[in-house]
Amino acid sequence: MPLKLSPARPLYTHISNGNSVDLSVVIPAYNEAESIPLLVAEVCNCLDGELDYELVVVDDCSSDSTLEVLRTSRGQHARLRVLHHGSRSGQSAAISSGVQAVAAGAYDFYVKPIDLDELRVIIRRGLRLRQLELENARLSTSLRDKQSFGE
Numbered sequence: 386m387p388l389k390l391s392p393a394r395p396l397y398t399h400i401s402n403g404n405s406v407d408l409s410v411v412i413p414a415y416n417e418a419e420s421i422p423l424l425v426a427e428v429c430n431c432l433d434g435e436l437d438y439e440l441v442v443v444d445d446c447s448s449d450s451t452l453e454v455l456r457t458s459r460g461q462h463a464r465l466r467v468l469h470h471g472s473r474s475g476q477s478a479a480i481s482s483g484v485q486a487v488a489a490g491a492y493d494f495y496v497k498p499i500d501l502d503e504l505r506v507i508i509r510r511g512l513r514l515r516q517l518e519l520e521n522a523r524l525s526t527s528l529r530d531k532q533s534f535g536e
C-alpha cells in the first residue's frame with residue numbers, strides 16, 4: 386500500500402534542467418523521529434532505478450531525535466541530504482531552505498504530490514518525454530547526416 390503523506394508532511398519536488406541531478410525531493414520535518422525512516426525509505430524505494438535524484442530533508446529544530454535518526458539514515462540512503470535549522474522556523478521556512486539548497490538550476494516544474502503513486506506517474510511521464518526528445522534528436526541528426534552526404 387502506498388504511503389499517504391499528511392498535510393503536516395508534504396512532499397515537494399522539482400525537476401531541474403541545470404542541476405547535476407534530475408530530481409530533487411524536499412521534505413520538511415519537525416518531531417518526526419518515529420515516522421521519518423519509513424518516509425525516507427518509501428521515497429528512495431520509489432525513485433531508485435528510475436532517475437538520478439536527491440532527497441533533502443530539512444529538520445526544523447526538532448525537540449525529539451529526528452536529526453539523529455536522519456543522520457543515521459544517511460548510511461542506508463546515499464542520496465539523502467540532511468539540513469538542520471538551529472531554531473524553529475516553521476514548515477514554509479523549512480521548505481524554502483530545502484529548495485534554496487537544491488535550486489542551482491532552472492525549474493522545469495514544481496509539484497506538491499498527494500502521495501508517492503502520483504510522484505511515480507509524474508516521473509514516468511517525464512522520463513518518457515525525455516526518451517522521446519532523445520529519439521527525436523537522434524532521428525534529426527541521422528536525417529541531417531543523410532542529407533549532407535546526398536543519400
